[in-house]
Amino acid sequence: MKVYEIFFSPTGGTKKAADAVAEEIINNIDSSILEKVDLTDYNFDFSSLKIDKDDIAVIAVPAYAGRVPSTASKHILQIQGNNAKAVIICTYGNRAYDDTMIELYDIVSKLNFKIVSAAAAVTRHSIAIKYASNRPDENDIKKLKEFAYNTIKASSFLDDNKLNGNRPYKKMSNVPLVPKTSSKCTNCKLCAKKCPVQAIDINNPKIIDKTKCISCMRCVHICHCSAKSVNKFMLFLVNLALKKTCSKAKDYEFYI
Numbered sequence: 001m002k003v004y005e006i007f008f009s010p011t012g013g014t015k016k017a018a019d020a021v022a023e024e025i026i027n028n029i030d031s032s033i034l035e036k037v038d039l040t041d042y043n044f045d046f047s048s049l050k051i052d053k054d055d056i057a058v059i060a061v062p063a064y065a066g067r068v069p070s071t072a073s074k075h076i077l078q079i080q081g082n083n084a085k086a087v088i089i090c091t092y093g094n095r096a097y098d099d100t101m102i103e104l105y106d107i108v109s110k111l112n113f114k115i116v117s118a119a120a121a122v123t124r125h126s127i128a129i130k131y132a133s134n135r136p137d138e139n140d141i142k143k144l145k146e147f148a149y150n151t152i153k154a155s156s157f158l159d160d161n162k163l164n165g166n167r168p169y170k171k172m173s174n175v176p177l178v179p180k181t182s183s184k185c186t187n188c189k190l191c192a193k194k195c196p197v198q199a200i201d202i203n204n205p206k207i208i209d210k211t212k213c214i215s216c217m218r219c220v221h222i223c224h225c226s227a228k229s230v231n232k233f234m235l236f237l238v239n240l241a242l243k244k245t246c247s248k249a250k251d252y253e254f255y256i
């Protein structure tokens with residue numbers, strides 16, 4: 001038996017939540033094999049995963065404008081579930097996850113997984129980083145671990161009527177925040193290698209293809225020289241727009 005931790009996490013928040021759940025499952029079952037599958041890895045062949053019916057998959061994605069990021073769904077849809085048990089996690093930056101969880105449920109159901117549980121987890125807002133900046137905190141991790149433990153015991157299909165979200169899902173919308181590159185760039189190419197959609201020119205990482213960029217903020221987050229940033233005025237507007245909905249800390253939600 002193996003545990004698969006399958007995550008799309010450009011700035012690391014979703015991975016923190018998925019790590020807590022997957023590691024707690026591993027600590028409480030008769031197996032020590034944890035395979036981490038990074039859905040931002042553009043070159044990985046996701047159809048090559050051999051998931052067995054006795055395995056458990058933890059599948060985690062962030063909410064992007066209330067939906068599953070299209071790059072994540074494209075990669076998840078290549079995986080075969082083979083009746084394995086799955087737990088789905090949607091993370092969000094304390095605004096709302098809207099239709100992300102129900103969409104993730106639909107995507108994962110199509111792959112022949114048996115979804116037994118779901119969680120909505122607040123993690124640092126990857127664009128407006130002052131919101132939920134310390135989440136998941138110690139208490140959140142404790143709750144995720146309890147949820148993981150209950151997931152091991154769960155054996156019935158999770159009823160999607162229990163979940164929040166609507167079908168048809170809200171319209172997909174792009175966040176128009178394409179990072180710019182400053183003269184601090186040392187041409188190390190890390191951003192180009194790690195961009196989930198190959199929007200950054202590997203030969204000249206100062207150039208970002210705005211038609212490909214999904215504004216995931218990975219390049220801003222990982223640049224060692226802080227050479228990538230988004231327009232300060234646009235960021236001010238985003239922070240302002242989120243102020244009302246993001247200021248009060250939201251609770252984690254668990255469905256089994």
Ligand SMILES: Cc1cc2nc3c(=O)[nH]c(=O)nc-3n(C[C@H](O)[C@H](O)[C@H](O)COP(=O)(O)O)c2cc1C
Pocket residue numbers: 008009010011012013014015062063064065066067091092093094095096097122123124125126127175214215216217
């Ligand atoms: C393009 C984009 C859209 C986002 N849309 C939402 C949203 O609709 N609601 C919300 O609460 N957070 C939203 N966020 C915040 C992320 O869901 C949140 O920060 C998540 O933890 C990021 O995951 P990561 O750290 O694994 O990259 C958005 C972030 C990005 C980059």
